[in-house]
Amino acid sequence: MDIWNYLEYGAWALSIFFAARMLIDLARVDSTYDNELLTSSREGELELTQEKHEL
Numbered sequence: 001m002d003i004w005n006y007l008e009y010g011a012w013a014l015s016i017f018f019a020a021r022m023l024i025d026l027a028r029v030d031s032t033y034d035n036e037l038l039t040s041s042r043e044g045e046l047e048l049t050q051e052k053h054e055l
Contacts, residue, residue, distance in 0.1 A: 029038070
């Protein structure tokens with residue numbers, strides 16, 4: 001096997017690792033925080049009230 005095969009297997013291993021990390025993080029965030037909090041836009045509303053656009 002040449003270097004490209006090793007790099008290909010390494011890339012597949014990294015993609016599987018990152019996919020597993022994302023699924024674990026998804027489960028942890030979903031079990032830690034309420035869905036209402038995760039979908040709220042309170043920060044955006046605060047930023048909009050603080051900005052004043054004058055022409």
